[in-house]
Amino acid sequence: MSEKVHCLIIGSGPAGYTAAIYAARANMKPVLYQGIQPGGQLTITTEVENYPGYPEGIQGPEMMIDFEKQAKRMGADIRYGIATKVDFSGSVHKVQIDEKDWIEADTVIISTGASAKWLGLPSEQHLNGYGVSACAVCDGFFFKGKEVAIVGAGDTACEEALYLSKLATKVHMIVRKGEDGMRASKVMQDRVKAAENIQIYWNAETDEILGEKKVEGVRIKNILTGEKQEIPLSAFFVAIGHKPNSDIFAGYLQLDDAGYIITQAGTSKTNVAGVFAAGDVQDKIYRQAITAAGSGCMAALDAERYLTEKGIH
Template sequence: MEKVIILGTGPAGLTAAVYLARANMEPLVIEGPEPGGQLTLTTEVENFPGFPDGIMGPELMDNMKKQAERFGATFKRGWVTDVQVEQRPFQLSVDGLGELETQSLIVSTGASAKLLEIPGEKENIGKGVSTCATCDGFFFRGKKVVIVGGGDSAMEEANFLTKFASEVQIVHRRNELRASKIMQDRARDNEKITWALNKTPVEMVSDGMKISGLKVKDNDKGEEELIETDGIFVAIGHNPNTEFLKGKLDMDEKGYLLVEPGMTDTNIPGVFACGDVQDQKYRQAITAAGTGCMAAMDSERFLEGEAVKDWSQSL
């Protein structure tokens, strides 16, 4: 029987592990198929407080894990296939670990950026291909970049990138954008933003070290052309990693877990959610870490309250 099980090892899960381990709660952390989360796909992180010269994403995650282990957190690799939260202790089915029981559960499984799934994309993530303008925009100061997408997030990130890049070209496979009118107007009014509409990305081109262009197909003419660029930002949305929780916990239409405002409590007492799995607005390492701290404290207080309740009932 575990006191607390944490699902996920991104900034949220690892911060929760540090806080709970320091409180002698001996948390068990389940590492999924991508230990460290999205930051392991990031080369240099320059916006996490405390690192004036920046730090490599994988190194930051490794340091967080070592810190949690130092205080007594246990890490095990596995893939959660089912969760039973109708009654406590909660039951977890984990490939590689079997059946587990826990008094409290913290879900920090994150969200995965949707990718175009075209040649040259995955192998160039961190080499000119990014899914986060806020994280990586600074590295493209004075350069020409392309952003792929047609929704609000794509327009927002395009405007953000103009703070650094000399030119931002928006590529979208349709003539019409999905973005709200106000977001479209802001992008169209920005003189640094150019447009390549009704063009489908077919390949990301690299010189072996970094991105040099995006090959697109004109949907009307069927012709292909190469857009020369120093960087490509993919902004077509995220998928929260909550498939295994459908029907178990309350979530919105996109699959993000719903929590009490200003808290990490889900609709099931004793189950808490933190990080990108419940945040589709900020999606930053530092905000994820903050909610990880909140989830740890919420979990600890929940278990303390249960202990007091059991003690009073025994009198």
């Protein structure tokens, strides 16, 4: 079965839903497929306090329901389904849904997001949203005046450790390698080492996150000696990277070394005319709901201009 649409949106986080709102209002009759995680990463986020317009804060899943309702009210056609294959070789872009039906689209907006990398501990998943987080900028504020831990060794981990050090009384930083094996740039390493309330544990790995209903501590293990120690704390942040959900676009779209879709500066345009990317699948710097929504708006406006220039109505 094949279907033809003006605007196909793949993914349903803040970027996808915002693109759908703008595209629907521009009479582009957008069709949005929600993907493997309807609502994106915000559906595994509890309290969102930094998105404008919600003075009392809002639960992540509830916020995504609001986004979806608004997109539907504007006339967006929102469907369940996962994009499993694409063919961007011709002037009409083809996307396969659930390994069977093909959609032909004049424009495609990719907002498939990125998935945080996790350590793979059962306790990590059990306590996710209850003190375990993959975003210090999103959730650090809730642990002001408390002790927290962060695991990671790159620039992002260092940036988040420094961010947390301004809020928390103490930051326990867990680094798997020794001092000479830290991936972060020298300047970031120096800043972390100079911070009085950041304690670095070298050659350490997370053995277990402790707590039943919320994070109460972490047990770490020294890789060289096997020695274990328990540290009481209120939050555990994972900063070992993100993986953009871009695998099916490889071969057609330009990706960077980490797999993020490359867009032209100041736009949502990819290297394929009529294909646009928004949100975390192309943003490895900010990764916030508000920036994702903004880039979703850009993608819809770019797609509308593309259709107008092509004389497609």
